[in-house]
Amino acid sequence: MRKYFLLTAVIALTYIACSKEAGISGGTNNPVDTTGTPGSGSGSGNNKTDSVVTFTDLKFSLTPASESYGRVFSSFKGNVYLDSNIPDTLGRYIDVAFNNFGAFSMFFTSPNDQSFDLKIPGTLTTLVRNLVPADTFNVNSFDTIMHASTLKKLTVVTDGESFASSDMPLLIFFRNGFAKTGIIKVKAITTDYIVADVKVMY
Numbered sequence: 345m346r347k348y349f350l351l352t353a354v355i356a357l358t359y360i361a362c363s364k365e366a367g368i369s370g371g372t373n374n375p376v377d378t379t380g381t382p383g384s385g386s387g388s389g390n391n392k393t394d395s396v397v398t399f400t401d402l403k404f405s406l407t408p409a410s411e412s413y414g415r416v417f418s419s420f421k422g423n424v425y426l427d428s429n430i431p432d433t434l435g436r437y438i439d440v441a442f443n444n445f446g447a448f449s450m451f452f453t454s455p456n457d458q459s460f461d462l463k464i465p466g467t468l469t470t471l472v473r474n475l476v477p478a479d480t481f482n483v484n485s486f487d488t489i490m491h492a493s494t495l496k497k498l499t500v501v502t503d504g505e506s507f508a509s510s511d512m513p514l515l516i517f518f519r520n521g522f523a524k525t526g527i528i529k530v531k532a533i534t535t536d537y538i539v540a541d542v543k544v545m546y
Contacts (some may be wrong), residue, residue: 392546393492393546394491394492394493395491395492395545395546396489396490396491396492396494396495396543396544396545396546397419397422397543397544397545397546398541398542398543399419399422399541399542399543399544400541401539401541402417402424402539402540402541402542403424403537403538403539404417404424404442404537404538404540405427405442405536405537406444406533406535406536406537406538407444407536408427408461408462409427409428410426410427410536410537411426411428412426412536413426413536413537414426414427414429415427415441415442415443415462416430416438416440416441416442416455416462416464417438417439417440417441417442417542418434418437418438418439419439419520419524419526419542419544420437420439421434421437425438427462430462430464432465433466434464434466435455435464435465435466435467435468436466436467436468436521438455438464438467439455439470439518439520439526439544440452440453440454440455440470440472440518440520440528441453441454441455441457441460441462442538443459443460445506447508447509447510448506448508448509449506449508450506450507450508450509450538451472451474451505451506451507452472452474452516452518452528453470453472454467454469454470454471454472454502455467455470456468456469467521468520468521468522469521470518470519470520470521471500471501471502471518471519472500472502472503472516472517472518473499473500473501473502473503473505473516473517473518474503474504474505474506474507474516475503475505475507476514476515476516476517480499481498481515481517481527483513483514483515483529486515486527486529486541486543489527489543492525492545492546495525495526495527495543495544495545496525496545498517498525498527499517500517500518500519500525507530509533512530512531512532512533512538513529513530513531513532514529514530515527515528515529515530516528516530520544524544524545525544525545526542526543526544526545527542527543527544528540528541528542529541529542529543
């Protein structure tokens with residue numbers, strides 16, 4: 345019964361998001377997103393079905409409600425969005441959300457996960473694998489990825505794991521609601537944010 349209820353809720357939220365895109369007003373006062381699509385990263389190769397889009401030096405805030413850095417990322421738009429600046433129509437295009445519970449417990453999650461404190465209308469479920477052993481996919485191999493066929497081979501399951509600042513650099517696998525697989529490479533941490541590169545199927 346719970347599954348049917350959740351399915352109904354997702355359908356309702358998707359309908360609301362689509363209605364807003366059609367120009368029907370309502371919801372919050374968050375801005376309309378006018379970013380071009382698809383993502384603003386650089387594609388590799390001429391064959392779009394085997395292309396990878398790359399985003400570099402993304403900054404994810406360590407604290408909620410930051411006025412400088414965001415916590416949710418959309419590969420479709422190529423942006424990390426501030427908590428206060430997520431367009432109402434963007435929900436289904438949010439790939440991942442970042443949670444920080446201290447230097448020893450950080451993780452990426454689905455934007456509709458109960459552990460994430462923001463409720464974003466229309467989000468789809470993303471599978472996130474926060475713990476990727478080096479013998480599964482070496483962090484040094486990230487920069488050489490040029491083809492979506494490489495990403496398609498990855499095993500992506502939500503593992504409920506977290507990582508620590510001492511683990512960096514590290515890789516996180518994800519598969520968004522449109523079944524596009526990506527990898528996040530967390531490179532560094534500052535007092536305000538973590539720095540990451542992302543590669544995702546076009």
